[in-house]
Amino acid sequence: MVKTLERNLDGRELFASILVWSAAALVTATFCWFLGDIIWHGLSQISWTFLTAPPRNAGREGGIGPILVSTALILGVCLAVSLPIGVGTAVLLAEFTTDASLFGRLTRRSLDVLSGVPSIVFGLFGNAVFCKMLGLGFSILSGGLTLACMVLPILIRSTEEGFRAVPAGYRLSAAALGLSRTTTLFHLLLPAAVPGLLVGLVLGVGRATAETAALIFTSGYVDRMPESLLDSGRALSIHIFDLSMNVSGGDANAYASALVLVAFLLLINGTASWLAEHWLHRRIVTI
Amino acid sequence: MRPSTPAEGTQPWAPLDKNPARYVPKPFIEVEQLSLHYGQKPAFHDVTVSINKGCITALVGPSGCGKTSFLTSLNRLTDLIPGCRVSGRIRLDGLDLLAPNTDVIRLRRRIGMIFQKPNPFPLSIRKNLEFPLREHGLRDREQIAITIETVLRDVGLWDEVKDRLNAPALALSGGQQQRLCMARALALSPEALLMDEPCSALDPLSSGVVEDLIVGLRNHYTILIVTHNLAQARRIADYAALFWVQNGSGQLIETGTAKQIFEKPRDPLTAAYVSGMRG
Amino acid sequence: MSRWPTDRLLLWLLRGVAAIAGAIVLLIVTFLVMEALPVLRHVGVARFFTDPSWHPTEGFYNLTPMLWGTLFAMVGSVLIATPLGILSAVFCHYYAPPVIARPYRRLIELLSGIPSVVYGFWGLVVLVPLIGAIHPPGPSLLAGIVILTIMILPTIALMADASLANVPQQYLRGAAALGLPRWATVRGVVFPAAKSGLFTGVILETGRAIGETMAILMVCGNVVQTPHSLFDPMRTLTANIALEMAYALGDHRAALFVSGLVLMGMIAALVGAADWISRGRIYG
Numbered sequence: 001m002v003k004t005l006e007r008n009l010d011g012r013e014l015f016a017s018i019l020v021w022s023a024a025a026l027v028t029a030t031f032c033w034f035l036g037d038i039i040w041h042g043l044s045q046i047s048w049t050f051l052t053a054p055p056r057n058a059g060r061e062g063g064i065g066p067i068l069v070s071t072a073l074i075l076g077v078c079l080a081v082s083l084p085i086g087v088g089t090a091v092l093l094a095e096f097t098t099d100a101s102l103f104g105r106l107t108r109r110s111l112d113v114l115s116g117v118p119s120i121v122f123g124l125f126g127n128a129v130f131c132k133m134l135g136l137g138f139s140i141l142s143g144g145l146t147l148a149c150m151v152l153p154i155l156i157r158s159t160e161e162g163f164r165a166v167p168a169g170y171r172l173s174a175a176a177l178g179l180s181r182t183t184t185l186f187h188l189l190l191p192a193a194v195p196g197l198l199v200g201l202v203l204g205v206g207r208a209t210a211e212t213a214a215l216i217f218t219s220g221y222v223d224r225m226p227e228s229l230l231d232s233g234r235a236l237s238i239h240i241f242d243l244s245m246n247v248s249g250g251d252a253n254a255y256a257s258a259l260v261l262v263a264f265l266l267l268i269n270g271t272a273s274w275l276a277e278h279w280l281h282r283r284i285v286t287i
Numbered sequence: 288m289r290p291s292t293p294a295e296g297t298q299p300w301a302p303l304d305k306n307p308a309r310y311v312p313k314p315f316i317e318v319e320q321l322s323l324h325y326g327q328k329p330a331f332h333d334v335t336v337s338i339n340k341g342c343i344t345a346l347v348g349p350s351g352c353g354k355t356s357f358l359t360s361l362n363r364l365t366d367l368i369p370g371c372r373v374s375g376r377i378r379l380d381g382l383d384l385l386a387p388n389t390d391v392i393r394l395r396r397r398i399g400m401i402f403q404k405p406n407p408f409p410l411s412i413r414k415n416l417e418f419p420l421r422e423h424g425l426r427d428r429e430q431i432a433i434t435i436e437t438v439l440r441d442v443g444l445w446d447e448v449k450d451r452l453n454a455p456a457l458a459l460s461g462g463q464q465q466r467l468c469m470a471r472a473l474a475l476s477p478e479a480l481l482m483d484e485p486c487s488a489l490d491p492l493s494s495g496v497v498e499d500l501i502v503g504l505r506n507h508y509t510i511l512i513v514t515h516n517l518a519q520a521r522r523i524a525d526y527a528a529l530f531w532v533q534n535g536s537g538q539l540i541e542t543g544t545a546k547q548i549f550e551k552p553r554d555p556l557t558a559a560y561v562s563g564m565r566g
Numbered sequence: 567m568s569r570w571p572t573d574r575l576l577l578w579l580l581r582g583v584a585a586i587a588g589a590i591v592l593l594i595v596t597f598l599v600m601e602a603l604p605v606l607r608h609v610g611v612a613r614f615f616t617d618p619s620w621h622p623t624e625g626f627y628n629l630t631p632m633l634w635g636t637l638f639a640m641v642g643s644v645l646i647a648t649p650l651g652i653l654s655a656v657f658c659h660y661y662a663p664p665v666i667a668r669p670y671r672r673l674i675e676l677l678s679g680i681p682s683v684v685y686g687f688w689g690l691v692v693l694v695p696l697i698g699a700i701h702p703p704g705p706s707l708l709a710g711i712v713i714l715t716i717m718i719l720p721t722i723a724l725m726a727d728a729s730l731a732n733v734p735q736q737y738l739r740g741a742a743a744l745g746l747p748r749w750a751t752v753r754g755v756v757f758p759a760a761k762s763g764l765f766t767g768v769i770l771e772t773g774r775a776i777g778e779t780m781a782i783l784m785v786c787g788n789v790v791q792t793p794h795s796l797f798d799p800m801r802t803l804t805a806n807i808a809l810e811m812a813y814a815l816g817d818h819r820a821a822l823f824v825s826g827l828v829l830m831g832m833i834a835a836l837v838g839a840a841d842w843i844s845r846g847r848i849y850g
Contacts, residue, residue: 016749020661023653024670027723030716031677034688088583096577103581107588114591116833118777120804124826125594127811128601149590156587180570210681213779213804217811237683237780244687245784251691258684269679367742395745402743406736409759418754419744468740475744 042259045252051260055223058247059239064257066225070140070233071209073226074219077144078151078208079201085148086155086204087197091185093156094163115153119213122150126218138232143219150214151204158203162196163189195279202272206265212237236261315340315479315509316361321375323356323365330356331537334375336528338479343501343510345520345545348530348560353537354513357530358481361511362398363391379479396423399472401482405464405489407456407471412448415456415467416474423475438470442500462493469500479509487515498523517561521549529557598827605820614824620790622810622818629825631792635800636832638707638793639782640775643714648768650715651722656752659730671727678720686784689713694785701797705787708796713781718771725770729763730756762844769840776832779804803829 053063089107097104126146136142166189174184212235220232221242234242240257243250316338323330331353338344346354356365363384365371377384384394407415416435425431435452439445444466448459456467465485472480482501486494502523504510514520520527527549528542541554552558559565609627617628654674658667689709698704733756741751757764779802787799788809801809803825814822 013747013749016752017661020653020657023650024657024662027650027654027719028670028673031673034685034716035677037688037692038684085583085587088580089587092580092584096580103584107584110588110591113837114594116773116777116837117591117594118779118804118829118833120777120779120807121594121598121826121829124601124807124811124823125597128597128823129593149594152587152590180573182570182572182576185576206679210679210683212681212683213808216808237681240683240687241780241784244690254687258687262680262684265679265681266676269676273675362743364739364742367739392745392747395743400743402736402740404736406734406740408737408740408755410754418750419746422746422750422754471744 038255038258038262041252042255042257045256046259050256054225055239055253058250059223059243059253060247060250061253064236064239064253064260067223067234067236067239067257070219070226071235073140073229073233074143074147074215074235075205075208077141077229078147079205081145082148082151082155082204083201086152086200087159089152090156090159090163090197090200091190094160095181095185095189111153111156114149115157119150119211122146122214123217125149126214131218136230138218138220138222139230140219140226140233141229143215143233143235144229146214146218147208147211150211151208154207155200155204158200159193159197162193162199165196166192195275198279199272199276202268202275206268206272209235209261209268210237210265211235212241216241312339312342314338315380316511317376317378318361319376319378321357321360321373321377323353323360323374324372325356325368326370329536331530331539332534334537334539336539336542338509338511339526340509341506342525343505343512343523344526344528345524346511346513346528346530347515347517347520348537348540349532350515351537352530352532354530355483356537358400358483358511358513361481362395362400363389364395364400366391396475397477398479398481399475399477401465401468401472401480401485403484403488405461405468407459407464407467409455409457411453412456412459412467413452416471419471420474434474438474441473442466442470443496444470460493461489462496465489465493465497466500469497477508479511480504482510482512484513484515486519517563521545529554529560531556531560595830598823598830602820602823602827605817605824608817609821614821614828620806622814622821625817627821627824629803629828631790632801632803632806632825633828634792635707635710635786636776636802636804638800639710639714639786639802640772642707642711643718643775644768644772646711647715647719647771648722651719651767651771652726652764654719654723655726655730656756658727660748660752660756674720674723674727678724682717682778682781683784685713685717686781689781689785697797703787703797703799705785705799706797707786707793707800709785709787710782710800710802711796713785714775714778717778717781718774721771721774722767725767726760726764729760729767732763733759765840765844769836773833773836776829776836777804779808783808 050063051068052065054066055064056062089111093104093107099105123146126142126149130136130142130145131138136145170188170192171184174188179188215235215238219235219238221234221238222232223234223239226233236257240254240261243254243257314337318334318336318338321334322332334353334357346357348354359365360373361377361384365373373385375385379394379397383389408418410418413435416438417431420431420434425434436445436449439448444463447463448454456464459467465488469480469485485501486497489497498519501510501512505525512520512524524545526543527545529540529548530537531540532538533540541548541552541557543553547553548557549561552561556565605627609625614627614629617626619626620628620631654670658671662670689712693712694704694706694709696704697706697709737755737759738751741755746754782802783805786801786805788801788805789799790801790806791798793800807822807825810818811822
């Protein structure tokens with residue numbers, strides 16, 4: 001057995017402590033620098049006029065009114081398409097397929113792959129299918145449809161979780177009462193699964209709003225107020241991109257637009273987290 | 288304790304007497320008026336007991352009486368639980384364990400612990416034993432290898448695992464895992480071992496093997512064992528202490544030699560419990 | 567099978583909808599291939615790696631400078647973000663008092679939601695001039711690596727955080743009972759126990775690094791060249807597509823679709839490698 005054991009550990013433990021705290025300090029400092037910069041430069045520009053007025057002088061002056069409208073429309077199209085498909089798929093996967101079913105496994109696999117596809121590839125796809133093949137051109141509709149494809153995996157995953165969280169007892173009692181599965185679904189399960197659905201919805205909105213690469217060649221660059229879904233419209237993220245890269249002197253408004261976008265997203269993701277913790281009793285992470 | 292089998296060709300080895308005559312007991316761990324609170328809830332209150340060196344002391348009583356909490360306070364594992372307060376005095380060989388400047392790491396080398404559910408690390412068998420040794424300062428490869436073989440022989444695992452020391456420890460059976468955990472604790476040369484129902488998560492066969500092992504450790508180690516199994520306590524304990532819930536927290540009802548507790552208990556509660564009428 | 571006719575209708579409706587969802591990935595690959603085919607037929611696959619340069623207007627389609635750009639940016643950022651992210655998680659679980667750990671974790675969660683265009687914008691107006699002051703020009707591989715690191719850090723940090731949370735308490739108690747100090751416990755017990763989660767985190771962050779477009783586009787300078795030093799401006803595959811798609815026609819456009827396929831191939835290779843490695847390691 002061991003007779004003499006020296007303690008020479010303090011050096012290593014101390015070094016480890018310093019390393020860990022330094023890492024945390026570095027990360028905190030970097031992020032605070034970043035956030036602070038955005039807030040500092042952006043806050044001064046924000047006003048009600050900024051949020052409602054149209055951009056002038058290629059966006060150097062004026063506001064982001066039409067852009068907010070376009071963004072909202074693109075989001076609307078995205079959700080209108082992805083919600084029914086997403087919820088339907090989630091319901092099928094959660095309620096009507098077993099783990100062994102081939103259809104179920106294939107669908108899940110393909111959704112997993114879909115969630116790993118880079119956003120620029122979605123842009124290429126959207127351009128090829130919606131703009132060219134379906135002839136929609138650069139439009140809000142094309143952009144929304146492309147984003148719907150991107151958002152589907154998130155929506156489906158979260159809604160499925162929502163359904164799985166519903167206790168098995170509900171389904172068994174419903175069956176014992178002789179209720180049809182359709183009735184059980186619409187009157188019992190769907191309402192109970194709403195938290196999961198909401199979380200997925202909110203996460204999806206967050207992802208879609210942040211998206212830029214998929215929209216550049218699907219919804220276009222036009223910064224006027226759109227008049228129909230077939231009009232080209234500029235989303236907020238594209239506006240920031242354009243102001244910073246293509247418009248000299250556009251930095252001030254770019255900061256302000258960035259602040260608006262960041263504030264909106266923080267609100268969205270914060271809501272999703274809160275919903276998940278309090279309704280689903282689960283911590284989610286918006287990676 | 289049965290010493291390890293000596294190498295082939297050396298002198299023959301005679302088995303040690305399993306029940307040597309009792310020697311004069313010397314207190315090793317002295318507990319005075321120990322109380323423990325989890326936040327506002329008391330786990331046990333005002334426990335005073337003396338644990339004798341080299342003997343097996345059984346802590347018995349129904350669940351929820353604070354036996355496990357008492358055990359974990361002895362090696363200051365309660366420090367890890369947020370909101371846990373311990374008051375009173377614990378002396379190990381005269382050393383005050385609850386003093387703020389006590390070297391907890393050194394303490395936990397002197398007092399080892401075996402948990403109810405076997406918890407080998409998610410590493411190989413060899414690494415499970417090697418890692419704590421290295422961390423406590425032993426670097427010599429040969430010494431480590433010798434220690435590993437010695438403790439594995441002492442717990443009776445050597446023949447079973449000598450060919451697969453690099454296999455994952457989690458692949459072993461429950462009984463083997465528990466014996467591995469005991470080997471891991473023994474490798475650090477502790478003076479006392481705290482065991483929290485070490486056999487309750489094992490099947491009867493493994494349970495018997497582990498129990499025999501514990502008996503074999505007597506005299507060389509001071510053993511404190513929490514057990515629900517009265518029959519087991521009767522079989523192996525030299526001393527016993529009964530815990531019970533009274534006034535909303537655990538209390539030490541009676542303590543004494545095993546013979547006295549199980550055959551001539553003084554307190555009526557003890558008498559009722561050991562005869563199976565209560566608890 | 568259920569007696570109710572609505573049930574059967576519902577089932578088929580749901581199946582149809584799920585089939586659409588499942589088919590999207592196939593459609594993506596199909597359309598990419600369809601759009602890429604013309605140039606693959608005229609020009610052949612080999613020239614995408616052997617042509618003298620990338621000059622589609624003159625008929626040169628060498629993708630390798632952009633490939634190197636993508637690879638260097640990815641490797642650099644993953645090498646920095648992984649230890650920082652894992653140490654952040656260790657900090658939250660084992661070193662920080664709860665009053666610091668909670669806000670720190672919230673901060674990282676917050677930052678995982680920030681869009682890449684905002685990171686890119688900040689990089690462009692703050693980081694690039696800074697680097698330019700040290701070693702002109704500013705837009706460079708280094709800027710790309712730094713921004714990418716900041717972007718993928720939350721991914722690995724949050725995955726690591728979740729994996730560490732799942733390490734069974736009994737390992738920690740066992741280590742404490744053996745008198746093992748904190749870092750020894752983290753290094754020797756927690757990391758092996760959290761192995762598979764940490765690995766998944768690394769795969770996720772690498773995938774994100776490969777696929778990132780906007781931020782990299784905004785800070786890397788967009789010169790088509792293989793970067794030979796950290797301060798060289800360069801262009802990644804993703805940035806290439808984003809920059810040229812707007813005006814590309816014919817073979818040029820098809821060539822961009824080819825690079826889209828290459829990207830998909832890289833992601834597929836990543837996931838395949840992950841599968842193959844984890845088969846051996848995680849269960850071993």
